[in-house]
Amino acid sequence: MAEELIMPKLSMTMEEGQIVNWLVDEGDAVEEGEVILEVLSDKTNFEIEAPASGVLLKKIYDADDVVPVTEVIGYIGEEGEDIEDLIADKEAGSEKEAEVQDKEEAAEKTEETEKTPAAEKEQSTKENDIEVKDEIITDKVKTVPAVRRIAEEKNIDLRKVEPTGENNVIEVRDIENYIAEMEKGTEIKAYREKLSGIRRSSAKKVKESWTDIPHVTVTSEVNMEKIIELKDSWNQMQKDDVLKVSITDLLIKIVAAAMERHPIMNAYMEDDVEVVHNEGVNIGLAVSVDDKLTVPVFKNLEAKNIKDIVREKKELIEKARNNKLKSDEITGGSLTISNLGMYGTEIFTPIINAPQSGILGVGTIKKKPVVVDDEITIKPMMWLSLAFDHRLVEGAPAAVFLKEIKDLLEFPAKVMF
Known part of the structure; x- marks a missing residue:
């Protein structure tokens, strides 16, 4: 029967590894203990040996793929051996695990929603409606409490905001328009870069060290x-x-x-x-x-x-x-x-x-x-x-x-x- 080649857990903190390079191709004969691929984890390349002698029947993952530990990454067996049933059973098991996880996450979200009474939402909405209607006049600027809070948070001088409300009251839309115009003038050009395997692994480990x-x-x-x-x-x-x-x-x-x-x-x-x-x-x-x-x-x-x-x-x-x-x-x-x-x-x-x-x-x-x-x-x-x-x-x-x-x-x- 074909032997599973898995992503090994090479250290206590290792959760995933990146395949750097396969040293053999599908169909090649391998000997037990022979180095057949290189894996990157915890900022270091590791050489992975064949767990058994035979033929590399299938590569499940290719170079540069990031794979969780204990996940099957290939199969070694006898030449011509049929492993389609093995692969199908493995995929079915993975789908079932994913389905269970989705159900658990959905249950958690439902529980969180039930913890918030509808009455609290309704009361909060009513209070906000009343608050918006009340005017505040400070330093000869007419506004409403919601605008005042935004101005304090963003450190905005309300005298610079053009009012559009009745009786020259600064409405929420006015300060939002003002902020949007300000952000246009200070827009910063940037580009995104995906972290490579070793940098992603390093970033994850540093975060876990700091938080745990x-x-x-x-x-x-x-x-x-x-x-x-x-x-x-x-x-x-x-x-x-x-x-x-x-x-x-x-x-x-x-x-x-x-x-x-x-x-x-x-x-x-x-x-x-x-x-x-x-x-x-x-x-x-x-x-x-x-x-x-x-x-x-x-x-x-x-x-x-x-x-x-x-x-x-x-x-x-x-x-x-x-x-x-x-x-x-x-x-x-x-x-x-x-x-x-x-x-x-x-x-x-x-x-x-x-x-x-x-x-x-x-x-x-x-x-x-x-x-x-x-x-x-x-x-x-x-x-x-x-x-x-x-x-x-x-x-x-x-x-x-x-x-x-x-x-x-x-x-x-x-x-x-």
Whole structure:
């Protein structure tokens, strides 16, 4: 019997995927485990393998189609196998589901309508009719209450509106005509653009993160003098440029050390009912590739030194640039680091990469006058912004965690090497 090829759910937040490219055609022989198509989801391309050996009998969806997870996208079976009945049964099931959903939506609308008594509508209409007939004279302008409300909402000077009502009263139609004329003069030309699959997926995920996760942000300014000295000293000793470190490399190491000491930040909420605790310290790094954002995840950082982090970061970024990241390389993170310092940004409030527990926003390093031992001196300062999931983490533990990162950045040698 033919095997269904379905759109896989490649992460907990994935709801749909876009078919980027079929690598085989209908009628081609395939082997179990062979990569047969590429799918785009959560800002990353994934390679999908054949679930069984046989022949690709049918493609249900083509390249660029967006398909919900678990939906059948094709069939693999024996050459010449008849699958028309399978396809017909599947379509009939989909139609039945759609019919049930339509009935449920119709029932909800009926219930909402019944909640509004007809008497309330009638009373409201009567009150409005009376209100329109009453005149208000203010600053030598005759008008009615409805016009006055519109003028206040739109910030309109009623002396500029030409009245057409009896006794020079400004009627609703007069202010509506005035607004229409004003809008003609300020009409803005624009064009519409449909979001591509990756941008649509990103927009949907950001919206869900913002609406589903109660964000709270705490900030702290850090003296980066010692970490810069450490970076420069380390890089001077390296003969191989591949092992030279950046501030981001050092941040990953330090944040991992802080997460070991504060395990609640190495966990995340799942479906509002469970807390998932990662055994290893897993941190995501926000990476912008061709104006598209992706978040590769460093796994088991508690067991890695700074050299390991430098090498792994280069590998993950290279994969991100070539759309070669695998599902397990963008999932499982507890917290993400987003560094906008290279763009001159001083401080910002980042949005959590769901379902993670938090995200650390990193600003630019800027020399500033600060007070040290009651004296004003110039130091390289940097802002950190920690946005965290308030369902999982209370304000005080989050503030303590951020202070831990600040302390380790200001005295880094004890955890770095």
